[in-house]
Amino acid sequence: MYYNLCLLFTYFFLYAVIGWCCEVVFCSIPKKKFINRGFLNGPYCPIYGVGAIIIVSILGPYINDPVSVFFVGVVSTSVLEYITSWAMEKLFHAKWWDYSNRKFNINGRVCLRNSLLFGVMALALMYLVHPFVERIISRFSPFWLEVVATSLAVLMIADLVSSTLETLNFKNKLNRVSELATSVTDDLKEKGVETKGQLTQKIADVRSAQHELLETAKDDVQKHVEEFTGRLSEKAAFRRYSHSRIINAFPNMISKDDPDSLNLYREAMLHTKKIRKLHKKAKKQAKKSQEK
Incomplete structure (x- = not known):
């Protein structure tokens, strides 16, 4: 048997x-x-x-x-x-x-x-x-x-338990995204950022225009974007990987509770990823300068 x-x-x-x-x-x-x-x-x-x-x-x-x-x-x-x-x-x-x-x-x-x-x-x-x-x-x-x-x-059972817990954590993360987004949009209403969709677009605009690390936080909107994405960034590498993997594995995933928060978190993760790359680039350049 x-x-x-x-x-x-x-x-x-x-x-x-x-x-x-x-x-x-x-x-x-x-x-x-x-x-x-x-x-x-x-x-x-x-x-x-x-x-x-x-x-x-x-x-x-x-x-x-x-x-x-x-x-x-x-x-x-x-x-x-x-x-x-x-x-x-x-x-x-x-x-x-x-x-x-x-x-x-x-x-x-x-x-x-x-x-x-x-x-x-x-x-x-x-x-x-x-x-x-x-x-x-x-x-x-x-x-x-x-x-x-x-x-x-x-x-496989261990993986199932771990993946389920991480997925539940991802779901809770979207609640955190919603809470922070409400606070940020309240501060940026006068700047024309009143909804999660508009905040998502602002983050995308900042990310696409950002080529150097020192270009961040030049105006009030960028400051709020950097603060918002920074507070959302997971400190644990495994959790960052887990959330990123879920989003990449299911690019067409739709949150039934709050689809706007999912789109916002997806864009915030892309922005944070670019910031990390810029940090690494800056460190390499600094190291090369010291070696010279």
């Missing part, structure tokens, strides 16, 4: 990793930078692991019928994606991905293009990937399979 569970989990884990690799390649190439996709910190997307297990379990009897494999793959994975989107929205009050701008979508949770791609992936899984994976796993003895599967399960 335990061996069968370990075997099932091993399949789940491998396909979660493969799915993560596909997501990273698919999303990183257009952006021309590495993007760690998925809800968890580790290199895996559980939704792909679950989807692969469902497909392999359901489509076994249809292995000689590629058309059925394709269409059942389309339907089953689309249902899984829809349920996952709905559940995560209810848990974290945020829409993590949104396909509303794509044709033939259902509530922005699933769209025809992705569903067809999942159908193609179901064909690849059943006829190419799974037979190969089965051969590889069959070479492991029951003992080592149980050891590896148990170790991976412990690591």
Whole structure:
């Protein structure tokens, strides 16, 4: 019994990793930078692991019928994606991905293009990937399979707990953003900055015009921008990475409670990142001057 569970989990884990690799390649190439996709910190997307297990379990009897494999793959994975989107929205009050701008979508949770791609992936899984994976796993003895599967399960559970806590912290951070933004816009009303959207635009304007560190805080608006982004900046490196990873992994995420605060925090993080780069540049220049 335990061996069968370990075997099932091993399949789940491998396909979660493969799915993560596909997501990273698919999303990183257009952006021309590495993007760690998925809800968890580790290199895996559980939704792909679950989807692969469902497909392999359901489509076994249809292995000689590629058309059925394709269409059942389309339907089953689309249902899984829809349920996952709905559940995560209810848990974290945020829409993590949104396909509303794509044709033939259902509530922005699933769209025809992705569903067809999942159908193609179901064909690849059943006829190419799974037979190969089965051969590889069959070479492991029951003992080592149980050891590896148990170790991976412990690591993934730890990651799940950590990622969930960081996501809840991210949600609380948006509340902090809203509180600080209200204070800043109250101070800048006379400057024409009365809403979070206007403050977001001001931060973007300052960031795009800022080329040197000494250019900051020349006027009252810039002073408030620097103070605002500074107070939002996370001191802990891991937390900065975690919040940045969430935003980069889900660029179309929409906060159901306060979408304006999410957009504002996203822009504030970009501004803070640029300030850090300018600090590093200044330090390097100072070091070169001392060496001369």
